[in-house]
Amino acid sequence: MKCIIFDLDGTIGNTLPLCIAAFKKAIEPLAGKALSDKEIIDTFGPSEEGTVQALIPNYYEQGIEDYLRHYRQLHAMCASPFEGMREILDYAKDQNIQLAMVTGKGERSTEITLDMFDIHSYFEAIETGSPQGPRKVQGIQSVLNQLGIMPADSIYVGDAPSDIKASREAGVPIVSAAWAETAEVELLQEMQPNKLFKTIQEFRQYIQQTIQKSD
Structure with a gap:
């Protein structure tokens, strides 16, 4: 080796619970609805940008910036x-x-x-x-x-x-x-x-x- x-x-x-929590805080206000963990996880494969594109394509730039802001702020969940x-x-x-x-x-x-x-x-x-x-x-x-x-x-x-x-x-x-x-x-x-x-x-x-x- x-x-x-x-x-x-x-x-x-x-860090997966952190990712999901940050996605919910970023995407739900822009989407105007609650999202289940499964709805978010089902978009995984591409990077976060792909998740934002899949769930709120009309708010792509804001969605990414909001996600990263919440991701950093919530990182104490996984310190x-x-x-x-x-x-x-x-x-x-x-x-x-x-x-x-x-x-x-x-x-x-x-x-x-x-x-x-x-x-x-x-x-x-x-x-x-x-x-x-x-x-x-x-x-x-x-x-x-x-x-x-x-x-x-x-x-x-x-x-x-x-x-x-x-x-x-x-x-x-x-x-x-x-x-x-x-x-x-x-x-x-x-x-x-x-x-x-x-x-x-x-x-x-x-x-x-x-x-x-x-x-």
């Missing part, structure tokens, strides 16, 4: 990464493992969270999402090219079924992060990722054992 590529929402931190995640990042860095991030979030909200968590410096390459649609396959390929890493020498760590599909398409082993309250554990298991962990502690043990074997 030479490189670990992380997703952000639901993997590094429990730090999952407990134990920073220690994993530290351990990997100490072992000269390169760290990257490929997220479906937009660039601006990604920067807000990385700044709030104070973890930006851990990642040597970061690829964010697109309003046009999912681009994790391209993002994974891009960070591997930037870092000079072969797909088989890396892993992708993500919490969504779509992460499993994207990783397989990119030729990268997939570790399913099922430690967030929002993880769909049974669905992830059905898709048979290379590894699935329900706790950060299990994931840390796996990282330590894998790195030690390669020494």
